[in-house]
Amino acid sequence: MKEKILQTLTSLREYACSKGVDAAFLYHEEDSYLMRFANSAISLNTNEHLIRLEITVYEDRRRASYEMITDLNKLDEMKQGVDIAAEMVKYAMPLNYQPSIPHIKENYADVQGFDPELGMMSGEEKLAYFNDATKDLETDKITLSGIFSSGINILAQISTKSEYTQYFQTSDAQVTIVLAHADLKWEVTAEQSAHKKDDLKPEELHAELSFLIDRYKNEPAQQVPVGSYDIVFGAAATAEMISFMNWIGFNGGLMKRGFSFLTEDHVGKKVFSEKFNLMDDPSRLETFPLTRDSMGMKREAFPLFVNGVFQKFTWYQDDADEFGEKPTGHNVPHKSLVLDAGEMDVNSLQDLVKMPKDKDILYIPFLHYMNIVNPSKGLVTASSRFGALLLKKDGSVVVPYNVRVTQSLLDIFGDKVAWMSKQQTVYNTSASYGARNPVAIVLPKFIRVNDLEISHSNSSY
Amino acid sequence: MHKQLKAHIDRLKAAGATYVDARWYPVEEANYLMMWNGNLKETTSSRESGLGVRVLYKNAWGFSASSDMSNLSTLFDKAFDNASVAAERVTFPVRLAEKDAIQASFKSPNQIDPFGVSLANKIDFLKSMDEKLNQPGVVQRASEMMFVRKQIVFLDSEGSEIEKNIVEVFPSIQVMGIDSTGETHSRKFSPDRLGVTRGWETLDMQLFNENAERIVRELNEVLVADPCPKEDRSVILLPGIMFLQTHETIGHALELDRILGYELAFAGGSFVTLNDFGKLRYGSEKLTARADATLVNSPGSFGYDDDGVPAQNNLLIDKGILVGAITGRQMVEEANAKAKRQIFDGSSGANRATAFYRVPIERMTNINIDPGEDGSLDDIVRNTEKGIILDGDKSWSIGSNREQFHFATEIGWLVDDGKVTKVVKNSTYKGETVKFYNSLSAVGDESTWVVHYVDNCGKGQPNQIMQLGHGVPVCRFDNVRIGE
Ligand SMILES: [Zn+2]
Numbered sequence: 008m009k010e011k012i013l014q015t016l017t018s019l020r021e022y023a024c025s026k027g028v029d030a031a032f033l034y035h036e037e038d039s040y041l042m043r044f045a046n047s048a049i050s051l052n053t054n055e056h057l058i059r060l061e062i063t064v065y066e067d068r069r070r071a072s073y074e075m076i077t078d079l080n081k082l083d084e085m086k087q088g089v090d091i092a093a094e095m096v097k098y099a100m101p102l103n104y105q106p107s108i109p110h111i112k113e114n115y116a117d118v119q120g121f122d123p124e125l126g127m128m129s130g131e132e133k134l135a136y137f138n139d140a141t142k143d144l145e146t147d148k149i150t151l152s153g154i155f156s157s158g159i160n161i162l163a164q165i166s167t168k169s170e171y172t173q174y175f176q177t178s179d180a181q182v183t184i185v186l187a188h189a190d191l192k193w194e195v196t197a198e199q200s201a202h203k204k205d206d207l208k209p210e211e212l213h214a215e216l217s218f219l220i221d222r223y224k225n226e227p228a229q230q231v232p233v234g235s236y237d238i239v240f241g242a243a244a245t246a247e248m249i250s251f252m253n254w255i256g257f258n259g260g261l262m263k264r265g266f267s268f269l270t271e272d273h274v275g276k277k278v279f280s281e282k283f284n285l286m287d288d289p290s291r292l293e294t295f296p297l298t299r300d301s302m303g304m305k306r307e308a309f310p311l312f313v314n315g316v317f318q319k320f321t322w323y324q325d326d327a328d329e330f331g332e333k334p335t336g337h338n339v340p341h342k343s344l345v346l347d348a349g350e351m352d353v354n355s356l357q358d359l360v361k362m363p364k365d366k367d368i369l370y371i372p373f374l375h376y377m378n379i380v381n382p383s384k385g386l387v388t389a390s391s392r393f394g395a396l397l398l399k400k401d402g403s404v405v406v407p408y409n410v411r412v413t414q415s416l417l418d419i420f421g422d423k424v425a426w427m428s429k430q431q432t433v434y435n436t437s438a439s440y441g442a443r444n445p446v447a448i449v450l451p452k453f454i455r456v457n458d459l460e461i462s463h464s465n466s467s468y
Numbered sequence: 469m470h471k472q473l474k475a476h477i478d479r480l481k482a483a484g485a486t487y488v489d490a491r492w493y494p495v496e497e498a499n500y501l502m503m504w505n506g507n508l509k510e511t512t513s514s515r516e517s518g519l520g521v522r523v524l525y526k527n528a529w530g531f532s533a534s535s536d537m538s539n540l541s542t543l544f545d546k547a548f549d550n551a552s553v554a555a556e557r558v559t560f561p562v563r564l565a566e567k568d569a570i571q572a573s574f575k576s577p578n579q580i581d582p583f584g585v586s587l588a589n590k591i592d593f594l595k596s597m598d599e600k601l602n603q604p605g606v607v608q609r610a611s612e613m614m615f616v617r618k619q620i621v622f623l624d625s626e627g628s629e630i631e632k633n634i635v636e637v638f639p640s641i642q643v644m645g646i647d648s649t650g651e652t653h654s655r656k657f658s659p660d661r662l663g664v665t666r667g668w669e670t671l672d673m674q675l676f677n678e679n680a681e682r683i684v685r686e687l688n689e690v691l692v693a694d695p696c697p698k699e700d701r702s703v704i705l706l707p708g709i710m711f712l713q714t715h716e717t718i719g720h721a722l723e724l725d726r727i728l729g730y731e732l733a734f735a736g737g738s739f740v741t742l743n744d745f746g747k748l749r750y751g752s753e754k755l756t757a758r759a760d761a762t763l764v765n766s767p768g769s770f771g772y773d774d775d776g777v778p779a780q781n782n783l784l785i786d787k788g789i790l791v792g793a794i795t796g797r798q799m800v801e802e803a804n805a806k807a808k809r810q811i812f813d814g815s816s817g818a819n820r821a822t823a824f825y826r827v828p829i830e831r832m833t834n835i836n837i838d839p840g841e842d843g844s845l846d847d848i849v850r851n852t853e854k855g856i857i858l859d860g861d862k863s864w865s866i867g868s869n870r871e872q873f874h875f876a877t878e879i880g881w882l883v884d885d886g887k888v889t890k891v892v893k894n895s896t897y898k899g900e901t902v903k904f905y906n907s908l909s910a911v912g913d914e915s916t917w918v919v920h921y922v923d924n925c926g927k928g929q930p931n932q933i934m935q936l937g938h939g940v941p942v943c944r945f946d947n948v949r950i951g952e
Binding site: 042043046049051052053054055057058069070071072073075076077080088091095098099103104130131150152156184185189192194266325329375376378379380381382383384388390392409438440462463468 | 535863
């Protein structure tokens with residue numbers, strides 16, 4: 008398959024060259040499978056096999072793109088795409104900067120993140136995984152929801168600048184299990200991310216879910232008072248906040264356009280807690296890394312925050328071109344973010360419940376529907392979901408209804424950070440919008456942040 | 469192609485499937501242009517075609533899709549196989565509400581086909597807008613236009629054969645500025661429904677010019693404004709935010725699949741239970757909401773849904789009482805059976821998929837609020853003691869059961885003793901859905917009612933982005949916390 012893909016790209020390049028057209032080609036192929044559960048049944052079992060081709064044509068400072076969903080047998084249709092983009096570019100308006108055309112300097116293929124066994128898992132195997140992970144946990148009232156999303160993803164590129172190609176192939180799986188009470192409406196979740204089949208461990212999810220269900224079964228939910236709390240965020244909640252930081256934080260283009268809480272003045276300054284060390288590290292296979300960017304640039308470990316000090320912005324090529332910045336190898340569909348572990352030996356929910364506490368602690372595993380209230384301040388808002396717990400100083404556990412947190416990322420990851428877990432976990436943040444793009448963040452299992460405001464507290468679910 | 473699809477549908481029926489449908493997109497085209505600070509950043513066209521097959525076998529669904537139509541047998545078989553695996557775990561057998569077999573077609577109304585307009589003309593329009601927006605106070609300006617054309621052929625094993633030809637046009641302009649504290653503020657405009665068609669004629673230069681001037685002026689007012697106070701006030705929501713309030717806390721809350729727990733793994737559930745239909749006082753007597761897919765000229769009006777059910781106009785909330793939901797064929801059967809009473813007479817025709825490679829699910833059509841009897845915006849302001857007028861969606865975050873929400877808007881105008889006193893920045897409001905709608909104290913008349921289009925409603929796994937509309941008047945809600 009790889010040969011046929013690269014041969015097709017080479018043919019397209021030759022065609023563009025023969026027409027005197029400067030062009031870049033991005034090939035994306037996905038074989039996606041999604042088994043979705045609801046009300047303890049499989050509510051949907053679907054697969055898509057899609058090939059997308061994006062053709063970008065350049066003429067001086069003008070640029071135009073043509074995208075198609077196609078298949079490898081339709082070379083003529085793809086060539087027509089080149090003609091259409093070449094026609095469009097004539098009418099495009101020149102940019103006030105020179106856009107860079109991808110220039111790949113050597114043939115490069117990275118299939119380290121590909122495990123055929125994961126990519127080709129059968130429906131029966133996925134169902135067996137779900138059955139193991141939820142064994143004896145479902146009842147008439149406690150029902151199962153969730154997804155087993157898995158697939159194979161291929162990216163391949165060429166441009167008229169050189170005859171060389173880049174090729175990336177990965178396999179991935181994202182598992183979410185939700186157990187919800189039909190009448191009481193509480194819900195708990197456990198999730199897993201996999202880049203190879205061995206990563207799939209249904210017994211781990213089973214252990215987490217049974218612990219949570221026991222808590223929820225035995226403790227009636229309560230409305231907790233609004234006000235200030237010491238909050239322990241779980242990996243899902245932290246990953247969501249880091250993802251937002253990736254958007255309105257260290258993205259250079261958005262900073263230049265005023266959509267960031269970081270400015271050029273922050274470079275080299277302490278912005279967050281000294282416990283905060285965040286890196287874009289393409290050597291971590293768990294993050295489904297891209298080891299070259301689409302400009303052909305080698306991607307290496309890129310520190311973003313060191314002991315809370317902001318290091319540098321990342322740049323998409325187009326933003327770098329426009330603002331006269333040096334490219335940083337970030338013309339990629341996703342980064343490979345890794346947040347360093349901390350010192351606290353609290354690595355499971357059981358550890359967290361057991362640990363001695365100087366005061367009550369609110370545990371928020373998951374933040375639902377986060378949005379940006381004020382990008383310049385890093386102010387975001389979201390509600391808790393999936394098994395929040397109020398861990399009382401006296402060792403007892405209260406189940407709270409969901410609460411809302413409206414806080415600045417600068418505060419959450421600033422000096423209020425009390426500790427981070429010694430162990431890291433992998434949290435899969437892939438969205439299923441548009442083309443498949445598996446992405447995961449490596450981060451500590453828990454982060455405790457003192458003195459954060461809860462602005463709303465539900466009186467029911 | 470019709471014949472071949474029919475033959476495969478019949479083949480799977482003969483193999484034991486209880487229902488099969490095929491959605492064939494001979495063509496879906498899009499054209500997107502975006503200019504940012506004078507730079508034409510995006511000049512993109514796209515084209516796709518393909519087939520999605522849905523099979524009901526042994527009470528479970530299977531779906532398969534591909535852009536490669538050279539081997540239809542494999543594609544249909546894959547959908548059948550997927551259903552066979554799903555049939556291993558069935559708790560509530562899938563049944564489909566009755567419908568008539570229909571042979572029909574639908575065409576969305578447009579006067580001037582945007583795909584017939586030259587790229588040069590489109591770029592000229594953007595250039596002209598960009599120049600218009602390039603004013604003092606504006607540090608970032610963006611103008612964009614998106615055109616979509618799709619042809620959809622629907623065939624099912626019950627004898628339906630429907631063809632739809634839909635053209636969508638979504639233009640918008642936006643300006644951003646930075647205040648003296650370094651904070652960014654923005655203001656945007658996208659045209660509401662302008663008449664009975666939405667082709668290239670939507671790009672009405674005079675309308676855009678007037679609104680470009682307005683958003684620049686309002687942005688500059690926000691840039692020098694005081695922050696929104698943190699207190700309780702009446703909020704007067706203009707259609708530019710009322711549409712989103714309706715969308716998030718009536719529309720999504722009343723999708724029957726959410727109510728039945730089908731979105732619990734992702735989007736969330738709903739505070740509404742089956743028990744609530746006919747009983748729950750969702751809002752004050754002034755609140756009447758409906759799902760109206762028969763509204764002329766809106767992305768939420770599409771003739772026939774992807775179950776092949778014709779468009780309808782159904783009440784959701786009647787004078788404050790919950791009476792209806794957004795439904796497809798499967799969910800109404802399940803809801804009636806689970807409630808042990810006939811809540812729904814049949815599908816409301818709201819099962820839609822966003823592309824050939826996605827499966828249809830319950831989606832909003834046009835979720836509208838009926839105009840009321842409290843006069844014009846001026847009348848409502850005159851009758852407000854301590855309030856704030858809000859407009860322009862900036863941020864929205866809603867609880868997983870749609871039970872509570874937090875919104876930020878682009879602009880706010882304080883109202884004291886019946887008069888607008890000043891503009892404020894960083895306006896926000898929050899509330900609990902049922903309490904909020906029960907505090908609805910004024911609903912504007914027809915003069916305040918507009919149909920706002922939405923082009924980015926996300927739902928489902930795999931995720932689907934859908935287009936729809938909201939016809940809403942100006943509404944006032946009392947005792948709402950703002951500024952938090
Ligand atoms: Zn939506």
